[in-house]
Amino acid sequence: MKRLALTLFLASSLTAVPLMAADDKNASDPTAVYRTQWHKDILAGYQSLATQSQKLESQAQTYCQSPSSEELEATKRLWLDAFLAWQQVRFIDFGPVEENNRAWQFQFWPDPKNLVARKASYLLKDEAPITPEKIGESGVAVQGFPMVEYLLYDQTFRSSERALPAGRSCQLLVAVTRHIARNGETLANDWKGFQGNYLGSEQYTDTTIRAAMAGLEILEERRLATPMGLRGNGKRSVYSADAWRSGASLIAADASVQGLKNHFLPAFAKLLNDRGQTDLAKRIEQQFEEVLANFPELDRPMAPLLSDDNAFKPLQSLYIDLTQLTALVNDRAAVELGVVRGFNSSDGD
Amino acid sequence: MPELTRRNLMKATLAGSAALSLSGCGMLPRKADSNSPQQYTGAIGLTDGSFAVGAIAPSGQMLWQAPVNTRCHSGCNRPGTAEVLFFERRPGWAFYVLNSKTGEQRHHIEAAKGEHFVGHGVFSPDGRYLYAPVNRYEPGEGIIAVYDSHQHYRRVDTFELNGIGPHQITMHPDGQTLVVGLGGILTHPDYDRIKLNLPTMKPALVMMDRVSGDILARFRPSHHQLSTRHVDVAPNGTVYAAYQYQGPAHELPPLVARYRNGHYEEIDFGESVHRELGNYISSIIAHPENELVAIASPVGGTALVFNDRTGEVIEKSAIADCAGVAALADGDFLVSSGRGKLVRMGKGKPGVEIASMPVQWDHHLV
Numbered sequence: 001m002k003r004l005a006l007t008l009f010l011a012s013s014l015t016a017v018p019l020m021a022a023d024d025k026n027a028s029d030p031t032a033v034y035r036t037q038w039h040k041d042i043l044a045g046y047q048s049l050a051t052q053s054q055k056l057e058s059q060a061q062t063y064c065q066s067p068s069s070e071e072l073e074a075t076k077r078l079w080l081d082a083f084l085a086w087q088q089v090r091f092i093d094f095g096p097v098e099e100n101n102r103a104w105q106f107q108f109w110p111d112p113k114n115l116v117a118r119k120a121s122y123l124l125k126d127e128a129p130i131t132p133e134k135i136g137e138s139g140v141a142v143q144g145f146p147m148v149e150y151l152l153y154d155q156t157f158r159s160s161e162r163a164l165p166a167g168r169s170c171q172l173l174v175a176v177t178r179h180i181a182r183n184g185e186t187l188a189n190d191w192k193g194f195q196g197n198y199l200g201s202e203q204y205t206d207t208t209i210r211a212a213m214a215g216l217e218i219l220e221e222r223r224l225a226t227p228m229g230l231r232g233n234g235k236r237s238v239y240s241a242d243a244w245r246s247g248a249s250l251i252a253a254d255a256s257v258q259g260l261k262n263h264f265l266p267a268f269a270k271l272l273n274d275r276g277q278t279d280l281a282k283r284i285e286q287q288f289e290e291v292l293a294n295f296p297e298l299d300r301p302m303a304p305l306l307s308d309d310n311a312f313k314p315l316q317s318l319y320i321d322l323t324q325l326t327a328l329v330n331d332r333a334a335v336e337l338g339v340v341r342g343f344n345s346s347d348g349d
Numbered sequence: 350m351p352e353l354t355r356r357n358l359m360k361a362t363l364a365g366s367a368a369l370s371l372s373g374c375g376m377l378p379r380k381a382d383s384n385s386p387q388q389y390t391g392a393i394g395l396t397d398g399s400f401a402v403g404a405i406a407p408s409g410q411m412l413w414q415a416p417v418n419t420r421c422h423s424g425c426n427r428p429g430t431a432e433v434l435f436f437e438r439r440p441g442w443a444f445y446v447l448n449s450k451t452g453e454q455r456h457h458i459e460a461a462k463g464e465h466f467v468g469h470g471v472f473s474p475d476g477r478y479l480y481a482p483v484n485r486y487e488p489g490e491g492i493i494a495v496y497d498s499h500q501h502y503r504r505v506d507t508f509e510l511n512g513i514g515p516h517q518i519t520m521h522p523d524g525q526t527l528v529v530g531l532g533g534i535l536t537h538p539d540y541d542r543i544k545l546n547l548p549t550m551k552p553a554l555v556m557m558d559r560v561s562g563d564i565l566a567r568f569r570p571s572h573h574q575l576s577t578r579h580v581d582v583a584p585n586g587t588v589y590a591a592y593q594y595q596g597p598a599h600e601l602p603p604l605v606a607r608y609r610n611g612h613y614e615e616i617d618f619g620e621s622v623h624r625e626l627g628n629y630i631s632s633i634i635a636h637p638e639n640e641l642v643a644i645a646s647p648v649g650g651t652a653l654v655f656n657d658r659t660g661e662v663i664e665k666s667a668i669a670d671c672a673g674v675a676a677l678a679d680g681d682f683l684v685s686s687g688r689g690k691l692v693r694m695g696k697g698k699p700g701v702e703i704a705s706m707p708v709q710w711d712h713h714l715v
Binding site: 094095098100101104108110113115139140141197198200201202203204207231340342343344345349 | 398467544671711712
């Protein structure tokens with residue numbers, strides 16, 4: 001919202017020509033080359049998610065078969081690896097990840113009503129066996145990384161009598177990690193199968209750019225500005241961030257920026273260069289480095305940074321770097337390319 | 350495709366004609382001889398991140414802005430009075446009753462427990478009863494909630510839609526039939542705006558008797574994921590529905606449907622136009638003075654005008670984030686955008702920007 005003035009200024013022309021509208025249907029599809037690259041880069045990200053999710057499932061089984069503090073730590077590490085693999089591709093909001101609300105299945109967030117904890121409590125008190133079908137019908141708050149995070153990290157739960165490795169909690173852990181692994185595998189396969197439609201439909205060029213724009217905006221506004229108290233009631237609250245239970249909010253932000261750099265930027269920079277926007281492409285690439293330079297210093301829990309004004313400063317630096325990246329991609333580059341993500345188009349009704 | 354239920358609608362459709370005065374939401378424009386105020390009102394987002402409802406003159410000049418707590422979506426003028434209502438955007442927990450001359454707030458009415466509004470409403474022609482589509486979210490049932498403005502907007506009735514996800518509502522010119530877009534999408538406020546039932550959606554265009562609540566007709570689109578959100582009715586009784594397709598972006602189904610003379614049919618603009626509409630229409634308005642209909646798509650950044658008789662697209666403009674459409678008194682349309690633009694377009698007139706202001710117009714102008 002605050003960028004509106006800038007956006008209005010830049011979008012002085014009423015008729016910025018969208019990428020897809022610029023071409024006659026019978027002419028060759030000049031943006032197919034970028035989608036070819038994106039398809040490959042995104043597939044790599046999805047395959048990594050599938051592999052890491054598989055490892056998490058297998059480790060959850062190992063831990064529950066012979067529980068120990070070492071195996072628990074190993075499970076937490078593999079949860080984080082898989083969760084970060086998801087963060088890398090989280091910006092993709094179209095294609096097979098839309099089917100059956102898969103993105104929501106991987107990560108139900110935000111969760112202001114704490115449905116993850118409520119659903120866990122309900123499932124653990126229930127006596128019906130925790131089957132794949134049971135997980136399948138229990139809704140998105142049960143089916144993804146936040147539920148596993150709850151079981152592994154939630155302080156109240158960890159000190160309760162149901163804490164891992166209690167039998168039913170272990171059943172839930174194994175069942176949910178299996179669900180995540182199945183979804184990871186299906187998503188990677190479906191993305192491969194989506195290749196024909198993706199490469200054959202020019203509108204997916206705009207769609208892919210919009211997905212990255214949305215990913216940056218969500219990162220800036222909802223994953224950083226809101227917990228930092230820069231929005232809404234102005235209060236800092238780690239509970240507004242994602243992955244607060246594991247303290248992984250910021251390392252997840254790091255992974256999401258890395259993901260955009262790895263799976264979106266290569267083809268996007270090429271597109272900008274081909275449109276004669278070489279300076280802008282270079283500035284965007286540099287700004288990605290600026291944002292990432294805040295890490296690994298900031299790969300730590302967000303909560304202590306919010307409670308101390310001195311510790312808050314590196315977080316502010318990250319936020320400022322990210323707003324500049326978002327402005328370059330969402331305002332400058334997108335406007336040059338005629339791609340719009342607006343008040344109505346991004347979340348309509 | 351047409352699935353007529355309970356009663357034949359033909360009679361109502363044919364009866365609805367010139368004799369009855371236009372009233373309620375969706376019955377624009379402000380004609381010189383109209384009793385409606387010479388202004389359009391819309392929900393807006395402001396540059397500081399706050400929200401308001403704003404009224405503009407047909408020339409594009411802002412007349413007033415009234416602050417509201419949260420983003421609003423659409424609303425309706427109350428016939429015969431200087432009141433305009435605006436509903437909070439889905440999930441809407443309240444609606445505002447404003448003085449349409451000044452923007453001063455007269456009432457702030459909250460949704461009943463277990464219910465939320467969806468951004469739209471319409472009045473009975475006498476300006477007494479408000480009909481508001483509502484989601485009763487625990488059972489996931491769509492209803493029409495009836496409020497009596499003569500009793501400080503007390504809730505006086507509830508009509509079952511036998512379906513999920515009602516969105517826009519308008520009044521048929523017969524003054525008796527409510528026309529409702531039933532989106533078919535199940536949502537729950539605890540789950541953000543997640544669409545919970547995409548494989549099993551049952552969207553429909555629904556006609557309902559405004560007194561008895563009887564469902565007179567229910568028309569299903571050609572695909573179960575064509576969410577039937579927005580509706581309008583021409584003075585001759587032709588009903589229009591605009592869809593938002595929930596399937597993959599590379600599929601390009603029809604997005605507009607029309608009901609008249611007993612037939613429900615979808616209008617195909619051709620693949621290239623459909624592509625420019627991004628499978629999403631935010632507003633549809635039939636011009637009361639001619640045979641033109643306008644639609645806007647913020648996703649596609651496209652507004653177009655088509656001839657209802659031929660189905661031919663006669664004018665099309667690229668307007669970033671355009672969403673709201675209203676009919677102007679001389680046969681043209683006014684299009685508003687999330688980037689603060691007001692654009693005039695019509696037959697033989699491609700989009701001309703008439704105003705640009707630092708506000709973000711939400712979907713609808715009323």
